Amino acid sequence: MCFLGFGSYFCYDNPAALQTQVQGDMKVDTTTFMALYAWYSWPNVILCFFGGFLIDRVFGIRWGTIIFSIFVCIGQVIFALGALFNAFWLMELGRFVFGIGGESLAVAQNTYAVSWFKGKELNLVFGLQLSMARIGSTVNMNVMGLIYSRVQEMLRSTGYTTLGVTLMIGGVTCIFSLICALVLAYLDRRAEKILCKEQGKTGEVIKLTDVKDFSLSLWLIFIICVCYYVAVFPFIGLGKVFFIEKFKFSSKEASAINSIVYIISAPMSPAFGFLVDKLGRNITWVLCAVVTTLASCIMLAFTFWNPWIAMCLMGVAYSLLACALWPMVAFVVPDHQLGTAYGFMQSIQNLGLAIIAIAAGMILDSRGYLFLEVFFSACMCYMGQVILKPLSVTGGDLNLSSRKREKLQKLAAAEAENQEKLRCQNEDDLAKLQPQNEFSLRNRYLSRLGAQLPGNYAACHLSALAHKSVLK
Structure with missing residues (x-):
């Protein structure tokens, strides 16, 4: 179950791990390069609402997982073929197909977890799944550059052919995930016969008409989600060249430091989740994460301090915000609207990532990394001043301690x-x-x-x- 999403997360950041190679071999600027991330996000603006429905009502959990794994594999193959044939539009098509399967596969993975572990060790299972996903991203950042170098030595040539072969080798991880989906389907079917258990359900009831009933607090949470994630993921997508150009790191060192956010979040996410559960005060933790991320952006933009410090701070802040922000939705939304709220939150997040990915590339092409970091810092300031303050007023019990919240619930x-x-x-x-x-x-x-x-x-x-x- 943990390895089910390994291939998806490994290949998601293939462009970030090979940024210099993609831009050099395909002869594209940064704006065009960032379109690879935008094309991944576009289908998920809509599929966030229908992924759970397809699993529950159309395919079933077993076939749904297999089908979405196949989409991931096909998308990565098309992506690699686009490089082999020197056709960037084909690479974009591959990322679009890859995106259709990627996010929905995560929904299927969570459905399996709830089906098998509901009522026992569920939080631990979610933490292990998240950690394995971050390990996949970390391995990608540190391995794909080495694979490219080895393929280049074997073929004794450089250019788009080497890039295509490298991406095809990376796609082996997607085949591994497909094998995991097949094994899971067998185990789940076997359990259905032996234990007389039903197929897993996502539990998500999506009704778009519920959007009109969303409170101001919920909309503010949506905006925080967009503003924060668009300042982290696009930077990671562009970070490798930044560390090479500003700090004169080698390609291997730049890949290592660019992956530190994922490395830290792997063990810290379960730990911070436990901490927030015990202490509460979600808005306070979100504010701490925003301030810490702002400090790391300022350090990267205006100083030449060792970037390991700033990236470690960003990794800690990223882990903390994820654990404090996403549970806040359940505090302001009735149970029957949770599926719609989380689907809408993911949809807005993917829309923001798609738009900002292209905007970040344009800023970098026209103004450079300094203006890009200033833009990301402005997103953090906007959250702290304009959003978090009114949220603390309108959010009701969002910033209560866990004990007080438990008393109110009783x-x-x-x-x-x-x-x-x-x-x-x-x-x-x-x-x-x-x-x-x-x-x-x-x-x-x-x-x-x-x-x-x-x-x-x-x-x-x-x-x-x-x-x-x-x-x-």
Whole structure:
């Protein structure tokens, strides 16, 4: 289950690991290069709403996982063929197909986890899945450059052919994920027969009409999600050349430091998740993550300090924000709207990533890395000043401690139970006051006299009798 998404996350950042090679071999500028990330995000602006539906209602969890894994494999093959044939438009098509399978495969992975581990070790399983995903991204950052060099030595040539072969070799990880999907399907089918268990369901009920009921707090959470992630992921996509040009690192060193965000998030995400669960104060943690990320952006933009410091801070902040931000949705949205809220949040996130990926490339081509880092810093400042402050006012219990939130939840549960009891009592009182027809009144009178009623009367009209105990 953990290895199911390994290939997807490994190949997602193939362009970042080979930025210099892609731009050099395909002869494209940074704006065109960043379109590879934009094309991955475009299909997920819509598929975030329908991925869970396709798994629940159309394919089923087993076939859905296999189909999305096949999309990932096909997308990576098309991406590699685009490099082999020196056709950048084909590479963009490959990223589009890859994106169709990538995000939906993550939904399938989470569905398997809930199906197999709900009620026991679920948080640990989610933490392990996230860690394995980050390991896939880290291995990609540090390995793809070496593979390119080895392929270049074997072919004794450079250019788009070497790039295509390298990307094709990277696609082996996607085949590995497909094998994991097939094994999971076998295990799940076997468990269905032995344990009489049902296929997993995502639990997501998507109703676009719920959007009109979203509160201001929820919209502010959406904006925070977009502003933060568009300042982190596009930078990682462009970071390798930045470290080479500004800090004069070698290609290997630049890949290593560019992957430090993923390396740190692998072990820190489960730890921070446990910490936020125990302490609460979600808005405070989000604010800490934003300030820390802002500090790292400023260090990278205006200083020549060792960039390991700034990137380590960014890795810690990224892990902290993910653990504090995403659970906040459940605090401001009713349970029946959670699927719609999370789907909309992912949709807006992918829309923002698609647009900012292209914008970041244009800024870099026209103004350079300094203006790019200033732009990312402005996103952080905008979050801190314009969004987080009103969110702390309108967010209700978002910044409560976990103990206080638990007390409020218990009070709310007790109040709901009292309301339900009162409702039932009122219904009983109303039932007693309802007028009865002549037939019911006669049966009621006869039953009080102790008369034996016919069997069909007793079966059909017991609700009209005042003393059912006399009917023997």
